[in-house]
Amino acid sequence: MSIGKALKLTIPAAFFGYAAFANYSLLTSDVEGPKWAGLWSGEVTQEIDTIYRANLPHRDPAVGIIGAVRYIALGEGRDGVVVGRDGWLFSDEEYRPLATAPHGLDKTVGYIASVRETLRAAGAELVVVPLPAKLDMERAQAGEDAPSKRIEQDYAAFLRALDGAGVETVDTRPVLSQRPDPFFRTDTHWTPAAARDVAEAVANSGRVAIGDASFDVVPGPAVSFTGDLVSFVTSDSLAPFVGLRPEHVTPYVAEAVAETDADGGMDIFGGGASGAYALVGTSYSANPNWSFAEALKLSLAQDVLNYAEEGQGPVAPMAAFLSRLASGTEEVPPVVIWEFPVRYLTDPALMDRAEERQDA
Structure with missing residues (x-):
């Protein structure tokens, strides 16, 4: 035997x-x-x-x-x-064909277009930032090439559909494809370096106006963590013994530099929240370990308020953000940046979550 x-x-x-x-x-x-x-x-x-x-x-x-x-x-x-x-x-989510998505690409893009109109009526412009899948960007490590090609095509179809609906987008795939390993080995998320690349792509796209605020980069303490996909294999304590070692990252924050105002005083807020852009999205934006909001501040020279949420997908946080704007509890930003991973297009609960948050 x-x-x-x-x-x-x-x-x-x-x-x-x-x-x-x-x-x-x-x-x-x-x-x-x-x-x-x-x-x-x-x-x-x-x-x-x-x-x-x-x-x-x-x-x-x-x-x-x-x-x-x-x-x-x-x-x-x-x-x-x-x-x-x-x-x-x-994640096996990335292996689900877009053609089998219960809500369909048209419904998702239709919702995004309706969000664009809602924000425009309030005085804000929407810029969607689709994120390609780890299965696409790390295809050399995936083993099978067919699923990687399929989700690459899904990303392209998403961009075409958004463009056809008149929604402003930033194509992030070119910059991420140039970076070696933009995603973590055992986690679904991108690295801070990849997040910074995307922030610079947003700044270079011409879709978003560049500000004049200054920020200092303040590194945080180094963080070691077990990738979120390890729990589908074994326990955190046993993972290192089977070769699934912890991931390491050093997050950072962008602190506004105090400026001298017209009267000679110091503006400690460096422009403050008034006129700040808004960031809405998933854990790619919400988790401080990846420092995406901070990277946007640096690349755009503009304060960015983060309304992203973990564990809710990309649509539910946007529905919650729109509800806050409608209630008057939030100031309308000039620009809303919507980070949207392509792997969520096949999530059966994608649009249900939006309806739940709107009804809440």
């Missing part, structure tokens, strides 16, 4: 062995069992599931160990991740 086949057989054997032990431990414990009165209504099934989830012994370590063994033996992770070459991890 080959070593590979032996390893493949080890995983199910270990799984069933542990399952027998876990069930014995659960049955001999003091955990209250399901209420069998709900057998015919189907409620007992949900109760059993809850009991196992809450009380299974060694659940978290077991999941981590089994995931680590599967990754070493088979080069696979759980649903949610696709393992590429040399330990590179990719």
